[in-house]
Each structure stands twice: as structure tokens, then as C-alpha cells.
Amino acid sequence: DSGVTQTPKHLITATGQRVTLRCSPRSGDLSVYWYQQSLDQGLQFLIQYYNGEERAKGNILERFSAQQFPDLHSELNLSSLELGDSALYFCASSVGGGTGAFFGQGTRLTVV
Amino acid sequence: DQQVKQNSPSLSVQEGRISILNCDYTNSMFDYFLWYKKYPAEGPTFLISISSIKDKNEDGRFTVFLNKSAKHLSLHIVPSQPGDSAVYFCAASARGGGADGLTFGKGTHLIIQP
Numbered sequence: 001d002s003g004v005t006q007t008p009k010h011l012i013t014a015t016g017q018r019v020t021l022r023c024s025p026r027s028g029d030l031s032v033y034w035y036q037q038s039l040d041q042g043l044q045f046l047i048q049y050y051n052g053e054e055r056a057k058g059n060i061l062e063r064f065s066a067q068q069f070p071d072l073h074s075e076l077n078l079s080s081l082e083l084g085d086s087a088l089y090f091c092a093s094s095v096g097g098g099t100g101a102f103f104g105q106g107t108r109l110t111v112v
Numbered sequence: 113d114q115q116v117k118q119n120s121p122s123l124s125v126q127e128g129r130i131s132i133l134n135c136d137y138t139n140s141m142f143d144y145f146l147w148y149k150k151y152p153a154e155g156p157t158f159l160i161s162i163s164s165i166k167d168k169n170e171d172g173r174f175t176v177f178l179n180k181s182a183k184h185l186s187l188h189i190v191p192s193q194p195g196d197s198a199v200y201f202c203a204a205s206a207r208g209g210g211a212d213g214l215t216f217g218k219g220t221h222l223i224i225q226p
Binding site (some may be wrong): 105 | 148155161203213
């Protein structure tokens with residue numbers, strides 16, 4: 001158990017819909033990262049938050065957004081969903097400073 | 113454009129022998145490198161890391177080697193055990209740039225044969 005909790009574990013939704021994925025980082029970790037893993041792309045970095053503020057952006061689409069709340073949990077919002085958004089979405093946390101991040105078990109999103 | 117490349121999608125090694133997983137990178141700003149292990153239906157698990165100021169880091173059966181001039185790193189597992197069968201991801205970050213989001217390779221599936 002990495003200490004990072006993601007909910008829900010599975011999500012099936014229709015195209016055009018909006019979903020929210022939730023992540024609780026390890027106790028004491030200030031950095032939260034979101035990654036997308038699709039079959040052909042491997043693990044793609046989406047966005048990082050540090051202590052409530054956006055720190056870095058990767059390959060995140062404009063239809064996607066995230067935030068980190070005062071209690072340090074984070075949410076990833078995916079809107080106007082397309083079939084190609086079907087993937088595993090991982091959240092990771094770390095104390096910051098580029099140390100090894102600890103990953104949650106992921107949310108498998110299926111868009112039908 | 114893939115900045116971190118793992119050119120072997122899979123690797124089969126006999127139990128007890130050495131497993132060597134390779135990784136190449138193109139971004140010269142990367143200064144911190146990590147290896148993660150992933151079992152099916154689980155998140156990646158951090159294994160070992162190395163800073164660009166070092167050329168070797170060892171942790172038990174796992175050793176990571178970094179060749180900065182060649183932009184190449186490798187993970188050695190000695191001796192290989194059945195539980196090592198998993199997908200291994202190489203990752204890199206440019207910590208000096210102020211952000212530490214990781215760039216991952218596509219992974220190598222290591223299969224340990226009994």
C-alpha cells in the first residue's frame with residue numbers, strides 16, 4: 001500500500017459527459033501529480049500541484065482541469081469526454097523536490 | 113517526440129541470472145532518474161533513483177548506472193527472482209528547472225523464467 005488513495009477505481013461513462021477523479025496523497029506529501037496511461041502512449045504526465053498551487057503542466061488537454069484543496073487532496077476533472085480519453089489515470093504524491101513519487105492504484109476510465 | 117526511450121518492450125531472463133534493463137534519454141535538462149516497477153492492476157512502485165551527479169546507485173539487488181555523456185541509464189537486477197516479473201518504467205525529471213513532473217518511458221516487460 002503506497003498510502004495514496006484514488007477513487008473511484010473504475011468509471012464507465014458516455015461520450016460528452018464530465019467526470020471527477022479524486023486523489024488523497026500520502027500524509028505529509030505536498031506534491032500531487034496526475035498521469036494518464038493509455039495503451040499506446042505509456043505514462044503521460046498531465047499536471048502537478050504543490051501545496052495548493054499549480055507547479056507544472058504536461059500533456060494536459062484544455063478539456064481537463066485539476067485542483068488541489070487546502071487539505072491537499074486533489075481532483076482531476078475531465079469534460080466533454082471522448083472515446084480516446086479511455087485510459088488509466090494515476091495520481092502520485094511526494095514530499096516535493098523531485099524525490100520518488102508514490103502512486104495510487106489508478107482509476108480506470110472507460111468512455112463508451 | 114519521446115524524450116525517454118526504452119527500446120526493449122520485453123526481456124526474458126532465467127531465474128538467478130542478471131537482468132539488465134536499458135533506457136535512453138534525449139533531454140539534456142534531465143538531472144534525476146528513477147526506475148519504477150508495475151504489476152498488472154496496480155500503480156507503479158518506486159524502485160531506485162539516481163541523481164546526475166552520480167554514475168551509480170545501489171540498493172540491495174538493484175543497481176542503476178548512469179552514463180551522462182551517452183544519455184543512457186540501465187537497471188541491473190542480480191540475482192533475478194520470479195517476483196521480479198513485472199513492467200519496469202524508466203523516468204526522468206528536470207529538477208533544476210523547478211518542476212519535477214516525471215517523463216516516463218513506455219516500459220519493458222521483464223519475464224523471469226524458472
